Amino acid sequence: MKKTNLIVSAFIFALFIYILYKFDVFSQLGLMLKTADYSLVFLSFLVYLSVYFFRALRLRLYIEEVSIAEMFSVIGVHTFFNNILPFRSGETSFPIILKKLFSIEITKSSMVLLGARIFDLVSLSILFLFSLFFVSFSDRRLIFFPIIAVLIMGFLLVLSYKILHFFKGKVPFFEKILLVSAIFVKIDKLVMMFLFSILIWSLKFTAFMLILKAAHLNIGFFKTIFVSTFAELTTVLPIHSFGGFGTFEAGMVGGFSLIGIDPKEALPYAVYFHSLVLLISGVMAISGWIYLSFKVRKG
Template sequence: MGRTQLLKLLLSVVILVITLMVVEYQIGWYSLLTSWQGFSAGTLALLVVLSLCSNALRALRIKISFELPAERYPQMFYLSTNHNLLNNLLPMRTGEVAFPVLIKRYFGIAVVASTSHLLLYRLLDLVALLSIAGVLALWQSDQVISVVIMLMTLFGLLLFDRGKQLVVWLLGRFSSPKLAKLAQAFSDLPTRGGHFGAIVLTTYAVWLTKLLAFLGVVLQLSQLTLAQAVTSVAIADLSSILPIHGIAGSGTFEAAFVLAGKLYAIDTTALLTVAVQLHLFLLLMSFVAFLLGWLVAKIFSRQTTLKTGTE
């Protein structure tokens, strides 16, 4: 491990420790964890199902995007949950590296091709998160602006193919074999027609289920309005792209949530309390989804082995 990587790791550990200490001093971990007793079993089960559905839809997006066979969906689900868990645990989005590695291992898809698809996912994720959050946050106060956001989003999605063509043209200006491969990978991306439309719809379904689960946690555990909750959740989620944060996103996730809530002049302690609870829910569901994905993949692998053996 290089000196720079070691310093980043140490900084991540320091941020985690500081976060744990601040939460204990401001709130108290015991009172924070016992507040979950206010959830009814039915409500908690619904939020868990919504969160797992979001993971299942991410796997469906992979199937649609690469046009993979439906019978191998269990492997896609495991791949997706594994990738999601690493993204939530590792700093600076380094968990993204898992996606091309895993998809090459399970499906033999080249790293350049899978990386270009991953970039498409992330651009669509950003569009979906911002547009859904914008509409939800503003719908009650200004429906006209909400409709404008919808129309601008639709127009932006229609420009994806033009943007791809521009990138391919720019890459083609260089006489490099590696850039030529990258240009070809971008050229092959589905950015128009029914194929692209299916990827877009699946992406929006991913974010609707994820945001509903997160908003359910926030609204149940706080007095925030829908607009306040949506703003804080969206900005907290975007904090994952920051270059430095604590282990498993600790510190920056909570700080982003609190800063967003301060736009509405909400008490800092109240915001920190629900931010930590939401972060714990996010991490717990990442582990649950990963374990479920691992189990499903194991069962699928065993059934495939038995079927091959009987034939």
């Protein structure tokens, strides 16, 4: 991380801590943790565990050389880096780990991951559209969000296609990307990728709903999708604080406010939610790292 980015991240984090102190969020968090339903927290962990399992199955559609357990572990480490590093820079950990541990060509693993991310975007857009339709019953203005999202997604896909073909034959690297991407042109695997992606996001939002319900905030499945999508979008910001603290909460509080929850009331829930998700992610990363280290020593 560059020195300037580090300073900005530290400033955002310090400002965030001050805001938490200013609005007495720490005492509210303490009360929330005392009264939380930990059986629901555990259930959310199990559901989140299944998200990693189906992510592993999805990626193994194209990377069969890696076992389910190994891919599961790689995803645990990779997801944690994605959660703590800005602008999705943690994505680079996936091809690097596969190259170092399993000798998978970086171009291939990068293209498979890119394909998965495209399906993630499509699946998230579909689920967000359904959630928005549900939420818009109380506020018709929100119906413009999915229209804008679909237009942006379509524009980015067309732009990406144009860029790749513009550089085709001019830059060898782009030529290689186009050749490797041909492995995706298999209808059966594309359908499976899409179905896995819908299932993954449905399970992920179910875990999110359970996390909030454990803190006695039962807003339902579709409102959970709506609120947490705003938080998810902050992970692509070029600059945020350590672990995304501050920017993630801002996105989530914004989502809460759109469904009528006061920002001051929403902030403790956002901090609790983000902290628990990072904790689960950290547990999965440590478990994955230990398993992969054992496999390397054994190999």
